[in-house]
Amino acid sequence: MIKIDLQKAYDSVEWPFLRQMLTELGFPEQFIIWVMEYVQTVNYTVMINGEPSEPFNADRGLRQGDLMSPFLFAIAMEYLSRKLNELKADRSFQFHPKCAKLGITHLSFADDLLLFAKGNLSSITALHKCFSQFSEASGLQANLGKSCVYFGGVKGEIQDSILSHLGFVHGTLPFKYMGVPLSTKKITLLQWQPLIEKFTARVTSWTAKKLSYAYWAQLFLIPAKVLKTIDAYCRSYVWSGSNTITRKALVAWDRDKMWIRWIHAYYVQGKLLRDMPIPAQASWITRKILEAKEHLHLIPINDARPKAVFTMWLQLQGRLATTDRLVKWGLAVDTTCILCQNQLETKDHLFAECEFTKAIWRKMQQWLQWLPAMTWNQHTKWAIQKAKGESQQAQIFRMVYAECIYAIWMERNHRIFEKKYRNWEAIAREVTYICHVRAAPRVKILLQSFVF
Ligand SMILES: [Zn+2]
Numbered sequence: 001m002i003k004i005d006l007q008k009a010y011d012s013v014e015w016p017f018l019r020q021m022l023t024e025l026g027f028p029e030q031f032i033i034w035v036m037e038y039v040q041t042v043n044y045t046v047m048i049n050g051e052p053s054e055p056f057n058a059d060r061g062l063r064q065g066d067l068m069s070p071f072l073f074a075i076a077m078e079y080l081s082r083k084l085n086e087l088k089a090d091r092s093f094q095f096h097p098k099c100a101k102l103g104i105t106h107l108s109f110a111d112d113l114l115l116f117a118k119g120n121l122s123s124i125t126a127l128h129k130c131f132s133q134f135s136e137a138s139g140l141q142a143n144l145g146k147s148c149v150y151f152g153g154v155k156g157e158i159q160d161s162i163l164s165h166l167g168f169v170h171g172t173l174p175f176k177y178m179g180v181p182l183s184t185k186k187i188t189l190l191q192w193q194p195l196i197e198k199f200t201a202r203v204t205s206w207t208a209k210k211l212s213y214a215y216w217a218q219l220f221l222i223p224a225k226v227l228k229t230i231d232a233y234c235r236s237y238v239w240s241g242s243n244t245i246t247r248k249a250l251v252a253w254d255r256d257k258m259w260i261r262w263i264h265a266y267y268v269q270g271k272l273l274r275d276m277p278i279p280a281q282a283s284w285i286t287r288k289i290l291e292a293k294e295h296l297h298l299i300p301i302n303d304a305r306p307k308a309v310f311t312m313w314l315q316l317q318g319r320l321a322t323t324d325r326l327v328k329w330g331l332a333v334d335t336t337c338i339l340c341q342n343q344l345e346t347k348d349h350l351f352a353e354c355e356f357t358k359a360i361w362r363k364m365q366q367w368l369q370w371l372p373a374m375t376w377n378q379h380t381k382w383a384i385q386k387a388k389g390e391s392q393q394a395q396i397f398r399m400v401y402a403e404c405i406y407a408i409w410m411e412r413n414h415r416i417f418e419k420k421y422r423n424w425e426a427i428a429r430e431v432t433y434i435c436h437v438r439a440a441p442r443v444k445i446l447l448q449s450f451v452f
């Protein structure tokens with residue numbers, strides 16, 4: 001068995017290779033153009049002394065943390081899968097004795113790759129040739145220091161010839177894969193502990209957990225007791241914000257169902273949530289989310305682009321990294337508002353009180369015949385008031401409001417990071433344009449009746 005660690009896997013995928021793969025797999029041309037456009041419009045900025053550097057462009061690779069990257073990576077790995085499957089017809093190749101029945105040559109998981117073959121030089125050479133061809137084409141390379149060969153019942157001199165052919169390290173069983181020992185014997189509950197620990201460490205990083213959990217659950221045949229423990233940790237986190245299992249967490253099953261109902265109400269119906277009481281033991285995060293539920297008037301049935309709705313959501317929670325917050329985190333950054341170049345950049349200033357921003361809001365108000373509001377508190381109250389209900393006006397308001405917040409935030413970022421400046425008229429016009437395109441049929445006619 002060969003375990004190959006792919007070196008900086010995401011960073012080194014060659015773009016022409018990815019395009020070729022998409023084409024060969026028969027994706028529609030327009031779709032490929034979109035994907036490649038998306039993948040290639042990337043530039044990086046590094047922070048030097050708290051100041052962003054000049055952006056520089058990438059020429060390969062997938063974005064770390066991007067939702068689409070795992071899928072594109074899987075598409076790249078598909079090439080290797082197909083190459084290895086061709087081995088079945090190769091006379092010089094013999095299967096690993098335990099893999100012959102199912103015809104398994106490899107298991108690929110994230111950037112780890114396990115290859116299997118019978119322990120003789122001709123099989124290993126054929127296997128390695130496939131990998132080299134894949135490596136050549138895709139840009140993905142084996143990390144020599146972390147790639148190992150594992151032998152079972154193979155004679156010493158054959159082992160030596162295989163090792164010198166591959167240039168990989170000789171590994172010994174059991175080795176740890178995802179923190180869990182892979183061995184031929186049944187694993188004890190104690191040996192599962194690293195998996196549980198790995199998992200619970202992730203529980204606090206709110207977004208990563210579901211994916212990782214699903215990953216692990218598929219990969220291993222996890223004993224029921226381990227699953228139960230992980231579940232208890234999750235519950236404990238949701239309800240008390242702590243990372244230890246409490247008695248409460250173990251018996252909190254009923255409330256859990258409420259939690260699920262809550263998510264359901266929020267994501268599916270978008271209405272019931274407003275009437276939901278805040279549970280007494282809710283964690284800080286849960287509490288914050290529930291307390292913020294009045295902002296949810298701005299979320300349901302919002303025709304704005306998802307990224308705009310999300311930015312607005314962060315903004316309403318005061319979670320966007322405005323410079324006043326960066327300073328509190330100890331970063332030495334210029335705190336002057338980049339839009340008016342006059343006042344301190346705070347959330348309140350940037351989105352409501354800044355002269356530049358006000359000009360945009362005024363234009364929107366004039367366009368859609370809204371009444372103006374000035375301070376931030378008035379502004380938020382006004383926004384929530386306007387967003388309530390199912391009238392066409394409210395629906396239009398929610399969309400325009402989200403797109404405006406997003407446009408202001410993007411203008412601020414473009415100015416800071418790319419030194420690109422636009423005037424407020426251009427921004428207001430763009431918001432109008434996007435809203436006309438995005439508006440649902442039921443509000444389109446009303447929207448078109450307003451004169452910009
Ligand atoms: Zn300003």
